[in-house]
Amino acid sequence: MFEVFKTYIETRVSITAAEIDQIRAVSTVKKLRKKQYLLQEGDVWGFHAFVTRGCLRTYTIDDKGLEHIIYFATENWWIGDRASLFSGKPATFNIDAVEDAELVLINKANFEMLRAHIPAFNAMIGDILEKGMAAMQNRINSTISFTAEQKYQQFLDKYPDMALRIPQHMIASYLGITPETLSRVRRQAKP
Amino acid sequence: MFEVFKTYIETRVSITAAEIDQIRAVSTVKKLRKKQYLLQEGDVWGFHAFVTRGCLRTYTIDDKGLEHIIYFATENWWIGDRASLFSGKPATFNIDAVEDAELVLINKANFEMLRAHIPAFNAMIGDILEKGMAAMQNRINSTISFTAEQKYQQFLDKYPDMALRIPQHMIASYLGITPETLSRVRRQAKP
DNA sequence: CGATTCTTTGAAAACAGTCAATCTGTGTGG
DNA sequence: CCACACAGATTGACTGTTTTCAAAGAATCG
Numbered sequence: 098m099f100e101v102f103k104t105y106i107e108t109r110v111s112i113t114a115a116e117i118d119q120i121r122a123v124s125t126v127k128k129l130r131k132k133q134y135l136l137q138e139g140d141v142w143g144f145h146a147f148v149t150r151g152c153l154r155t156y157t158i159d160d161k162g163l164e165h166i167i168y169f170a171t172e173n174w175w176i177g178d179r180a181s182l183f184s185g186k187p188a189t190f191n192i193d194a195v196e197d198a199e200l201v202l203i204n205k206a207n208f209e210m211l212r213a214h215i216p217a218f219n220a221m222i223g224d225i226l227e228k229g230m231a232a233m234q235n236r237i238n239s240t241i242s243f244t245a246e247q248k249y250q251q252f253l254d255k256y257p258d259m260a261l262r263i264p265q266h267m268i269a270s271y272l273g274i275t276p277e278t279l280s281r282v283r284r285q286a287k288p
Numbered sequence: 289m290f291e292v293f294k295t296y297i298e299t300r301v302s303i304t305a306a307e308i309d310q311i312r313a314v315s316t317v318k319k320l321r322k323k324q325y326l327l328q329e330g331d332v333w334g335f336h337a338f339v340t341r342g343c344l345r346t347y348t349i350d351d352k353g354l355e356h357i358i359y360f361a362t363e364n365w366w367i368g369d370r371a372s373l374f375s376g377k378p379a380t381f382n383i384d385a386v387e388d389a390e391l392v393l394i395n396k397a398n399f400e401m402l403r404a405h406i407p408a409f410n411a412m413i414g415d416i417l418e419k420g421m422a423a424m425q426n427r428i429n430s431t432i433s434f435t436a437e438q439k440y441q442q443f444l445d446k447y448p449d450m451a452l453r454i455p456q457h458m459i460a461s462y463l464g465i466t467p468e469t470l471s472r473v474r475r476q477a478k479p
Numbered sequence: 480c481g482a483t484t485c486t487t488t489g490a491a492a493a494c495a496g497t498c499a500a501t502c503t504g505t506g507t508g509g
Numbered sequence: 510c511c512a513c514a515c516a517g518a519t520t521g522a523c524t525g526t527t528t529t530c531a532a533a534g535a536a537t538c539g
Contacts, residue, residue, distance in 0.1 A: 157429050157433065159433055163433075165429060165432050165433040166432075167425055167428055167429055167432075168428075178425075179418055179421045179422050179425065180421075180422030180425060180426075182418075183415075183418040183419065183422060184422075189426075190425070224374075226417050226421070227370055227373075227374040228374065229421065230370045230371075230417070230420065230421060230424065231370050231371030231374060231375075233421065233424040233425070233428065234358055234369075234370065234371060234381070234424070235371075235380075236428055237358055237359075237424065237427055237428060237431065238348050238356060238358055240428065240431040240432055240464065241356050241357075241358075241431055241461075241462075241463070241464030242348065242350055242354075242356040242464070270432075271432075272432070273431065273432030273433070
């Protein structure tokens with residue numbers, strides 16, 4: 098639904114109806130079923146994607162076939178392989194749907210056009226990039242500083258909603274621990 | 289030295305001498321001695337900083353007093369607490385000099401002014417942000433996916449120069465392992 | 480030098496991972 | 510609607526890695 102995206106923009110910046118229409122004109126809506134890929138390693142990725150419903154994950158697969166989740170995106174989050182988008186090289190990450198999902202896609206050229214022509218849009222994206230970098234800095238800090246238990250606790254604090262809707266083995270993968278370890282951490286933490 | 293910064297810009301985008309002068313006019317040069325702070329946790333940070341000489345590190349200190357290094361910056365790297373810069377809130381990170389260093393500082397307001405008035409500068413910064421995000425994605429991936437040995441090997445591959453000039457215990461801190469473990473990893477890897 | 484600071488080494492303990500089995504809930508097809 | 514299959518979660522026993530604590534060697538710097 099484009100309306101979700103519209104609301105997201107309007108709550109962040111002041112923007113005219115004409116500008117919203119400009120954005121709408123270059124937006125594509127896409128639906129994904131659970132487990133369906135948005136992007137596979139090796140694809141070239143040319144879009145900016147905004148999640149309007151459901152949940153997706155960005156992840157890698159290592160030599161042993163194990164998945165490692167870089168991040169999740171639920172409603173009102175952006176998702177995509179920035180490296181691939183930027184460089185035009187094949188993606189090194191996979192993205193698929195954790196739940197049935199709906200997205201708004203804007204291709205790279207149109208996205209740049211919107212940034213150039215709509216100052217409010219540009220400012221909003223700048224904010225998001227900055228916030229995204231800050232979030233990643235914090236993520237790096239917790240992965241190198243915390244024990245399994247601290248990591249899980251922080252995840253619960255930061256994303257209480259996600260903790261309820263995302264399977265545990267995926268949370269474990271996100272935290273960089275095994276599902277068994279997460280299960281034990283949870284049992285310990287309960288009483 | 290501003291000249292290093294000038295060269296950096298000129299190799300990345302095409303820019304006029306007048307524009308360079310505009311940038312120079314709002315740039316401040318700062319020297320730091322080894323171990324001197326650029327920023328301490330709790331300070332409010334209002335600058336973008338570019339390293340022209342030496343080496344700095346961004347790090348946190350945990351409850352136990354242990355340091356955890358988020359990243360290093362050597363010549364031709366940018367450094368700063370983006371979260372604090374963006375939000376205006378006190379920094380949650382520390383930055384200090386690993387080696388005697390020289391920096392070019394531009395305050396937030398002037399930096400935004402440069403981005404608004406000099407398209408080439410704006411494009412360059414956009415590129416840097418994108419690349420920075422891609423690098424962070426990869427960093428997250430390796431911290432959650434790799435063993436101590438793989439992390440160290442990747443560090444050597446990516447930053448062979450840094451491996452020579454940065455003390456080992458700081459590399460260990462960056463990798464999220466203890467100095468003892470790094471020492472043992474190195475011994476194993478040698479023969 | 481003498482004093483830090485950094486690196487290495489050893490032994491024990493804590494922690495997380497692996498493998499395998501069981502339990503639970505969900506959903507699908509008969 | 511039931512039964513079965515399947516994905517997910519839990520548990521136990523064991524293994525392996527990493528940390529911790531302590532001490533002893535290098536290296537560096539004033």
